[in-house]
Amino acid sequence: MTPQPLSEEQIVAHLAELPGWEREGQAIARTFKHAYHECVHLAMYVAAKAREVGHHPDIHITWQRIRFVITTHDAGNRLTAKDFELARHIDVIAAGHGAETV
Numbered sequence: 001m002t003p004q005p006l007s008e009e010q011i012v013a014h015l016a017e018l019p020g021w022e023r024e025g026q027a028i029a030r031t032f033k034h035a036y037h038e039c040v041h042l043a044m045y046v047a048a049k050a051r052e053v054g055h056h057p058d059i060h061i062t063w064q065r066i067r068f069v070i071t072t073h074d075a076g077n078r079l080t081a082k083d084f085e086l087a088r089h090i091d092v093i094a095a096g097h098g099a100e101t102v
């Protein structure tokens with residue numbers, strides 16, 4: 001079933017429950033600080049969760065930073081509940097992995 005795009009009010013409400021995540025148009029993004037190889041390792045854990053839930057973030061790895069950007073492609077690159085669900089999973093995995101918030 002195609003996930004439904006969220007209204008502005010729903011997006012604001014979801015984002016308020018996810019401190020650290022920022023809105024970028026019809027996407028949400030968060031950056032963590034970690035040693036380079038730890039960023040690559042963390043990406044693998046997030047990728048496994050993405051495969052499990054069937055929802056995948058863009059992952060950008062640079063020196064000591066990993067940045068996740070999420071939107072729902074099946075809904076026309078709009079924000080849906082699946083994006084915020086995945087963001088929660090990423091927060092849990094990143095915390096467990098010892099990634100620093102920035």
Ligand SMILES: C[C@H](O)[C@H](O)[C@H]1CNC2=NC(N)=NC(=O)C2=N1
Pocket residue numbers: 054055056057070071072073074075
């Ligand atoms: C069939 C497969 O589950 C879908 O194409 C999933 C895969 N991962 C996805 N990830 C994201 N970010 N958006 C999607 O719409 C999406 N769709």
